[in-house]
Amino acid sequence: MSMNSIAGYTDIHTHILPGVDDGSSSVEETMQMLTAAYDEGVRTIFATPHYIPGRRNAGVEHLQEIYERICREAETVLPDLNIYLGNEIYYKDNVVNDIKSRRALTLAGTDYLLVEFSTRSEFNKIFQAVRSVTEAGYRPIIAHMERYGCLYKKERLIEDLMDAGAYIQINTESLVGNFLDRQAAFCRKLLEEGYVSFLGSDCHDNSLRKPLMRQALSKLEKTSCGEQIRKIMTENVAALLENKWIR
Ligand SMILES: [Fe+2]
Incomplete structure (x- = not known):
């Protein structure tokens, strides 16, 4: 087995915790989702319930309790599945204070955090957000970057965000599509060229x-995207969990 072969996929963006956001609605559904993820080849999964400033969010203690319950349930049926806790944080001014005071969670207690924006956000808003988050000492991962209109086919702007300290996350589903699907082609290009x-x-x-994981990735792994998928699933995930910089 080569050093870079993928022992299992890592899914860093999910709404698997029951009853805390618009994701899973019950423990049963959560267990079905975890089993489906496992069957898709996932061995590490991050629960990232929505955190939206100014809305009623599940409190951190509550999240922790539900997370621990799900870990116990999963342990018996999927013993080699690693589950971590975080939030998908909707960016608003001053949300950094919520992170500092632990009302909103980073990924697995590291300095990495999953942050989303309004899909109609202007580039400058996203750029300033990245600056304010990195200046506070965190490492922002921009959730489903392909959704933001201002970044579509704008590699230069995406590079500006990366230079400011942002990391890019793309949804696996967005990679799937034939050659007529321009968004899927754009996402695959970003993946191949190391943006993701x-x-x-x-x-x-x-x-x-x-x-969805294997269904979206197994074919791509045999293409020019393969090397980057392996890097994402090995080096990058290891760096995140060890709270180190990603090369
Ligand atoms: Fe999400």
Whole structure:
């Protein structure tokens, strides 16, 4: 086995915790989603419930309790599945204070955090957000970057964000599509050219928004995207969990 072969996929963006956001609605559904993820080859999964400033969010203690319960349930049926806790944080001014005071969670207690924006955000807003998060000492991962209109086919702007300290996450589903699907082609290009640091399913349930992973990646691994997928799933995930810089 070569050093870079993938022992299992890591999904850094999911809504698997029950009853805390618009994701899973019950422990049963959560277990179905975790089993589906496992069958998709996932061995490390981050629960990232929405945190939206100014809305009623599940409190951190509550999240921790539910997370621990799900870990116990999963332990018996999927003993080699690693589950970590974080939030998908909707960016608003001053949200950094919520992170500092632990009302919003980073990924697995590291300095990495998954941050999302309004899909109609202007580039400058996203850029300033990246600056304010990195200046506070955190490492922002921009969730489903392909959704932001201001970044579509704008590699130069994406590079500006990366130079400012941002990492890019793309949803696996967005990579799937034939050659006529321009967005999928753009996402695959970003992946191939090393713009993408993390992949996530952004699963919300086990029907319409499933924990898709192998179905989206196995064919791509045999293409010019393969090397980057291996880097994401090995080096990048290891760096995140060890809270180190990604090369
Ligand atoms: Fe999400």
